Amino acid sequence: MTAAYGELERRFRRLALLGEAAGVLQWDMAAVMPDGGSTIRGEQLAELKLLSHEALVDPRLGDLLDRAERDESATLDAWRRANLREMRRAWRHASALPGDLVAALSRATSETEMRWRGARADNDFKGLQPLMQRVLDLTVEAARIKAREFNVDAYDALLDEYEPGANAAGIAGIFDDLAGFLPGFIDRVLARQAKLGAPLPLGGPFPAAAQRALAERLMKAIGFDFDHGRLDTSHHPFCGGVPEDVRITTRWDEKDFTRGLMGVLHETGHAMYERGLPATWRLQPVGTARGMALHESQSLLVEMQASRSREFVSFLAPLAAESFGGGGAAWGVDNLHRIYTKVSRGLIRVDADEATYPCHVILRFRLERALIAGDMKLDDLPAAWNAGMKELVGIVPPDDRDGCLQDIHWPGGGWGYFPTYTLGALAAAQLFESAVRSAPEIPAALARGDFAPLMGWLRPNVHEKASSATTDEILLAATGAKLGIDSFKRHLQRRYLDG
């Protein structure tokens, strides 16, 4: 290990530990903090963030990067070179923007996010618009500065924060393919499901304690280790914590256990990725998850590919019946699988099934790309939203509450994030197909509630790669191809039309 590089590892170790401390504070805020703690918690988090930012943009750190890249790169092994590349990426994002722009963005997004809650409840797009405009203007300003610095398009500079190296042109190609396929596919699935009639209702209520016991049992089946993690409740489910102590959260709906249960399995997929990251590279940039698309691929792999499969549902159905005292045809494998694979045209992204979900994402990607490029005005967003919904999902929202005001991402400054949901779904299908090809016992194992063969394949092929390679490199090595839509289309065809 050489002089500048070694010092860089020391500095990034501190940054990682600071980030993890902030993560504990965030989990606490969502899962256990009383309301009265929120203001001071905001100040604690802001100070940790500022401290980390200062440490990252410290000119001496920039000098160390220059020296390590110039003088030491040739002497470093592949992981250390990759680590150096990830350090540079973090540094570039942090130091590209002037401090007053970062502060203005932070203030604007906090205020807009806070006001968004009321504006959505009141269906008041016009009332939120000036604040949204301010967030958009500052986001565009930041994106243009980074774009010049990184020598990419403005939108790609935003995307790079969530999905390193991705670009809008490539995504647009993939998404256009999907947009050409999905609406017709959805028509065919709906016609087929209409012929079968609605699934039988499961009754209820479903006590939270019984839901929790069932969820914990399935989490353990997937490989979640409660000596190294927790399951708690929060308003918005998420996966937080650190690899040694992964904290996932959920909500229990006593009227319907099916969604909450899949939510837990989804977060467990995220948790397994974190748990599987290489211990050798803990606290270094190269040792962290590759990006949002691969992270989402791991949750969707567990939820959509594995847990909603006919095989796993055949394991789940009797357990669920036992947990809630259910019986008869409604609690049989057929009916539960129909519930878990039901497709419908809905207004709300977070409630969407896997067939319509990409349509919601494609809409947002097209709109945010146009807004960032200046090809569309915020004034035109509600109309463009509704037109896009008509085209892609086949229904039109009656109001903005369930239309362009439904997501927190834009008011909160998360521009360029949306595409990663669908890139993750595509990657999940591609990885699952390769996993089954290479370990054909996976479906039979899932039918026994045994995730070991699937995790045994994912660990070396995805988890342990961490950020040592790009998403496409990881996918190419694992599946023989870069990210595409073929596996996803085959998966949909098999599950919804052939099955």
Place this chain on the structure above:
Amino acid sequence: MTAAYGELERRFRRLALLGEAAGVLQWDMAAVMPDGGSTIRGEQLAELKLLSHEALVDPRLGDLLDRAERDESATLDAWRRANLREMRRAWRHASALPGDLVAALSRATSETEMRWRGARADNDFKGLQPLMQRVLDLTVEAARIKAREFNVDAYDALLDEYEPGANAAGIAGIFDDLAGFLPGFIDRVLARQAKLGAPLPLGGPFPAAAQRALAERLMKAIGFDFDHGRLDTSHHPFCGGVPEDVRITTRWDEKDFTRGLMGVLHETGHAMYERGLPATWRLQPVGTARGMALHESQSLLVEMQASRSREFVSFLAPLAAESFGGGGAAWGVDNLHRIYTKVSRGLIRVDADEATYPCHVILRFRLERALIAGDMKLDDLPAAWNAGMKELVGIVPPDDRDGCLQDIHWPGGGWGYFPTYTLGALAAAQLFESAVRSAPEIPAALARGDFAPLMGWLRPNVHEKASSATTDEILLAATGAKLGIDSFKRHLQRRYLDG
């Protein structure tokens, strides 16, 4: 606000926020963290501590202190001058010691604390002795450096970390008075209680959920606000968190609810102090609790002075009977009050009643003072411990497990802490006596479960003073006298011999 002083406030605000972040991590570790998270949590905490230490010993901070004291002190109001004084105190403690001594102490205390658990279980003083010797040697080295720097005795330099401005000579005078009084007093109380016979047993078991419900009800009666705090369980009860979000913990013993319940009320007293600190001075040194003696006075005021009073027990007894389905003479006020005021000669400090507790503390104070001064060798500790127990408590431990190995303080490096427990008990008695003199309705209010008059007196007289004055100044203003033993003696006489 002047230039250097303003910058100092900014820097100490950051230090306070970092300390609070570490506090959340510590609460989490004690209350909710799975075991598998402990190693990385240790690293997160160590990094936050190191970062704070670096920020505090930054030479520019020393320069700012010099400038503010020299050029700006005359222009500052009393609270800002007091804030500057507290900043200097924090800086002096942090910068007195060379980094390698701090690191060596931290390593030695971690190792010794860890080994202490096993050594205590195995009754193996000799096995722990070399590690204890190392901790003692390093502590003496640190104490001597600080003593030279602060121009005080070595022991006083240690004491100053916990009880600013206190000195061993003054404490020895107070403790000698107490040691002259307590053994004879305890004899008289035991003779009196023997004549009455043992209190009637309450039966059991006592379900944790019912204990919790009762504890929450009493916490609310004291004024604890669950929008600004939580009650959780941990192995060792403590009060953590921040004034806006106070986190207290307890343990539930289903065989005996009486101790756990008083434990919760004790921690609630600490919590009320934190909640009552002045909001104006949040995140500044002058806005924090004065010291360990006053902090303990607030918990003992609520537990010993108020909650074990005949008046409060008359409120508690019917509630307890209702909570656990008790009835008859055992659950009457008389019997519960006898349980809550029972005196006995015991080996273990943490199990001691308020009459014998100071004897345990005086023993430890005398021994640690002699060890730090070099007047006693660690070899002689077990024999000296047993002789002191004989003299002060009237019984001799059968082994070191329940003798000189019982406390974590010395192995963990907490030399100079013990006296604050009894200084707190004395201050509690003195403050309570003055509170009742100034608000004579307090006892009748306690009999209704109403703490408002007591808290209404404590808030301006103690809580809101924070660190704006010394402990003795606060006591003098609140009670007309510096800290002494007269109120405590009167309290004991009244409760245990006259009552």
